[in-house]
Amino acid sequence: MQYNIVFTVKFVAVFGAFLCSFGDALYEDQIGKFDWKKELLGRVDHAVFDSSVSLNKHGFVTTEKGAIACINMRTGEVKWRRILPESDRKITYLAHVRDGLVVVSSKGMARLWDSASGILKWEVDLSVAAENRESFIVIHAATLERSYSEKTLLVILSKTGLHTIAISLTKRKPEIQSVLLNQELTDGDHDKIFVDSQNGKIIHLQLQSGVRLEVTVYDADNLSSPKQVTISTSWLESLAMTALLEDDTLLYVSNDVGAIHLVDLENGNTQATVPLLRLGIKDPVTMMSSNEEEDVAVHGSDVILSHGEGQMSLIKITGSTVKLMQTKIIPEVSDVVFKQKGTEVYAYFASQINNVVSIATVNVKTGKYNDDLTINVTLPPHTGTLEKVYVNMFLKRNTPVGFRALLQTTDETVFLVTQPNRIAWQRQEAIASVVHATMLDLPLSDVDAGIEAEFEESGKTKLMEMFFKRVSAQGSQLISWFNNILRDLKEDTLFTHKTRDPLIQVEGLTRDPFSLHKMIVLVTKSGVLFGMDSLTGEIVWRYFLSQLKGRQLHFFVQRTTAHYPHPPQALLLGLDSSQSQPPIVLAVNPITGVVIDLSADFINLESPVIQAMPFPVPDNHHLRPLIMLDADLNIHLVPDTSDIRAILSELNLYMYDVNVSNGLIRGFSLSEKNSAQLIWSMHLPNTHKIIKFSGKPALEKVDSMGRPLADRSVIYKYLNPNVIAILSESVDDAVDRSSLLLYVIDAVTGAVIHSTIHKKASGPVHMVHSENWLIYSYWNAKARRNEIASFEFYEGKKQFNATVFSSFQTRPDPIVMQQAYIFSAGISCIGVSQTDKGITSRQILFGLKKGVLFGLPRRFFDPRRPLHATERHREEGLVQYMPEIPIPPELYLSYNLTVEGMERIYTAPAALESTSLVLATGLDLFFTRTQPSKMFDVLKEDFDHLLIAVVLLGMFAAALITRRMAQVKQLNKAWR
C-alpha cells in the first residue's frame, strides 16, 4: 500500500508540474486516422497447419526473429503472436497436437500453447537435467501420438540425451523422462529421430559419415534399455538418401555403388541390393523423397527418386523386391513433399520456371498423376525463387483430396496458394528487417506540374508567351477543380472525407497541400526494396535483387520530386561485407520503383569503397552526385561527367571515415580531382572500441542562431555543421573498470572540441546529434540503470561570424553545457522530430524496449535545467532539474499498441511547420505523425464549423431584425 501512495504521489507530481507543458497527448478518436501499424513476423522457419477438424482453419508459423504466430489461412492476418525472449530465439521444432501448439527452442525450452488463444498451457525446461546447461542444444524433436491412450509423447533429442515429455489431458503437469546418450552428438545433419505410434517405439538414426549408420530403438515408456543395430556403410554421406519404410525396412541409395540397398532394422542384415541401372535409372540420383512423417507407422513402401533432367521415378518396394512404377519428367523441381491423410497418400512436386510455380500431384498408391490436383500460379514480378513448400492436404467429399500450399520464397515472402490456381494472400516478411527507410514527397498532380514546368523554361520563352502559358495553366487548373466538384456531386462525396486522414484530402499518389502524404522507401536486409504509401501502408512497388542479400546497403536520395520534369532519383549502394566483391549501384526512381542497374560501371573497381556521400549542392539537372572513396583514396562519382568533376574541384569538400574495427578516424580533403588526401587521423586508445558515431544531419535547417535569456541578452549557438560525436566503450567490461569515452571532433580539421569520460558505464548507446546539441543514452553499470547525457554547445554572448562558418577560422572554444538524467526504461533507439523550417521545438523520440514509441519535448533534456527554478528560469521556459525523466503513458505516440522489436526511428518534415512524420522500423512497422508544439497552423479537428456559421448567420439575422424593430420604435416615438 505504501508503494501505491508513493506511486500516485509521483504521478500527481509529474502531471501537476508537466501536464500543461506536455500538452501533446493524443485524443482517443484520433486512433487509426493517421497512424498505422504492420504486425510482422520475420523470415519463416517452420510452418504447420491446424490438424484438428475444426472449421476455422489456421496455420502456425515460427520465424527467425523468435515469433510464434497463428495465421488465419483465409486472409493471411495474424490472429495471435508471441515473441520468444531474446536470449533464446531459435526454434528447432514446431508441431500442432490436438488443440495445442508445441514449440521447442534450441536451448531446450518446450512449450505448449493453446492454439486458439495463444495462452501458454505449460512449459518445460529440459536443460535443467543436463550437466552443462550453457551448451544444451536441441537437435530434433518428434511427437508420438497414441490413439488408444490419452498420452501424447513429445520426443526431444538433444546433443547429450534423449528426452520425452508426456502430455496428458488429465494431468496438468507434464512428466519428463531423460536418458543420456553414450556420446555427445555433433550437429543436426547426422541424426534423425522417428517414432512408431503402433509399437510405441522411438528410432534414432545416427550416421557417422563414411563409417557406419547406428540405429537405436527405444521403448517409449522406458528409455533405459535401447536396442542398437549397427550397419556399416562406408559410402553413405548424408541421411538425405535414406528412408524408413514400413515393416522396419531401411532403404538407402548410394550413387557411388549405383544401387538401392534394403536393410532390415531388426538385425541389420542387408535384404537386397538392387542396381539403379536395372530400374532404368542411368544418371546419379540427385534427390530422394519419401514419407517423412515422424510417425513410422504411416510410412508406406514408396520412394521417389529424381535423377537426370527432371526425371521423377516412383519406386515401390514389396518385401525385398524393388519395382519401378512410373517415371515422369517434371523440370526444375525444388521440393517433393509426401502427404498422407487416412488411406490417401499423395506426393507433391513443387517446381518453378521463371515466375510460374507449379505443384503437381501424384497418387502414390496408384502411381497416377492427377491433373485436377495441380496448382499453377504466377508469382508477382520481383519475387525470389521458391525456397520451401508446406502442403496442407485435406479430405474432400467428391474428389478424394484437396490441398493448399504455403510457399516461401528467397525474398522472404510467404504465399498461400489454393485451388484453382489462386494466390489467396501473401505476406511480405522482408519488411521485418528494414535497414534503411526514407520518406519522400509525392509528385505534383499534372495540373500543378504544368505551372512548375513554366518556371523551368522561363529563360527561353518570351514575356507574352509566358503570360499565355500562365493563363492557360491556371485555366486548366480551374477546369479540373470544377470537374472534381462535379464528380464529387455525382458520387455524393462532396462533404465526406476523401481519405481516412482528415488532413489529407487529395486522393491517389499526388502531393497534398500539407505534404503529409509521402512515399516511404524501405530497403531490407534480404535485398528487397519497397515503395509504400504512407497513408495506408500499402505496397506500391517492390524490387528484388538477390545479390543484395548480406551486403551493407546504403540509400541516398539524389533528386527529390521537386524538380519537374526531371524524375526523382535515388541511389542504392550495396557494399560487400567481406570487401572482396565490387559494389552494386542501383539508380532507383523512388516513386515508380523503376530501377536501372549501374553496377557495370564499377565492376573493375580495384579496392573496396570505404565511404560515400552525396554532394552538398546539386548539378545543372538538380541531381546531387554521389562521391565514393575507395581504400586507395580514389574518388568515384555517380554519375561521372566532366561537369561534375569541375563542380567537385570548386567545392573544397572534406570527408571523414571512422573505422570501427581498429579505432582509426581519418579526415580527407577532396580538393584534387581524382584522389583524396589524408589531412588528419586519430587513433582511439586501444583500451576502447568505437560503438557509435554520429554527424549532424546534412543540410539541416536551423531557424534561430541563438537563445534569448531572461536578461534580454542572447547566447549564440555553436552551429558547426562539421562536428561528429564518437562514443567508445572500454574493452574491459568489468563493472568497476568499464567506461565510456566521448569525443566531439571537427571532422574537417580533426580538432577535438570536447571529450568526456563516463566511469562505470557501458553500452549499448543510442545517439541523436543535431543543431548545437547531442543526446545519448548509456548504461550506468554501477547503479544498473539507463541514463541519458545531454550536451549543448554555445559560442557565447557574441557571435563570431554570423554569415559564414569555416572550421579553419580560429574561434574561441565553444561553451559546453551538460547534464545527465535517469531514464527508467530500456531504450532500443532514439530519434528526433524534424520540421520543414526548423521553427517548431524538437521532440526526442524513444523506441522503448517494451514496445512503445515515446516522445518527449527536448526541453526536458536542456542541460540548463536549474536545480532551483526561479522566476527568471520560468521566463526562459526552463523546467526545474529532476534526476528522473518521466515516462507518462499520455506521451506514448503508439498509445496502447505494442511495437515489437523496434530498431530505428526515421522522421521527415511535412509542409505543415507544426508536423513531423515518424516511422519506426523493426519487427513491426509503425507510422504516425507528431506535433511537438501542438498543431498551431491548422484549425483543430474538433473545430465546429457549423457553430461558427450558425452564429454568424444568427448575428446577421439579429442585426436585420433589431434594425427593423428600432425603426418601428423610433417611428412610434415620433408620432407620440
Next chain:
Amino acid sequence: MDWRLLCILYIAYFADVSFCLSKVEGKVYLPADQHLADTRVILDDGEYRGFIKVDGSFVVHNVPTGSYVLEVLSPTYLFEPIRIDVSAKGNIRARRLNNLKPSVVAQVRYPLEMKAVALAKYFQAREKFSIFDMLKNPMVLMMVLPLLVFAVLPKLVNTSDPEVRKEMEESMKMFNQNSSMPDAAEFMSNLFGSGSNKPKAVTSSKSGKSKAKRN
C-alpha cells in the same frame, strides 16, 4: 540483508565464472481476465520473458546470476516494476525498483504477486460542449456580465420613483456624451441594410432620438 552485503554478493557474481541459471516465478492478478493474452512479462527489457498461463502464473526461465528489472506490460493496466536479484547460488530476492537510490532495499514477497496499480491513461479527453464550460470562457463572461448589469440592474432599482429616474437620466446623459464608440447595432444595420431606404432610416432614427431627448 544490508547494502554492503549485497555489494559483496555482486562482486562475487562477477568474480565467479560458473554461471547459475535460475527461474523467476510469480503470478499476475488482473481485474478482468480478458486481457490475459495481451499481458507480457519481460525481464531485463525482453532479454528474458515469461509467459502467463490461464491462472495468471508465470515463470521466467534461464535467468543467469545478476540483477534485473521485471516488468509486467499490459495495454490496459499499469504495474509496478520489480528489481530481481539472482545470487551466485541461484537464490532470488525481489525488491522495489528505486532508480534514484539503487541501494535502498525494500523487499517484496517472492514468488512475485503482481497486481495492477492503475489504469493506463493514454489519451487526452476531448473538450465536450457544455453550457457550463462555455460560461466559464472569459470571452463569454465579458459579454454576459455587462448584459446582466444592463438588463437586471434597472429592474432592481425602483424606476417609478421620479428622483431615481432623474438621477438615472442624468447618468445616461453623461454616458452618452462620454462614449465615442460607434454604435454597433447601427453600424451593422448600415452595413447590411438595403441601399434605397438607408439614408431615410438613418435620418428618421436621428430625428427620433433628438426629439426624445428634447422631451
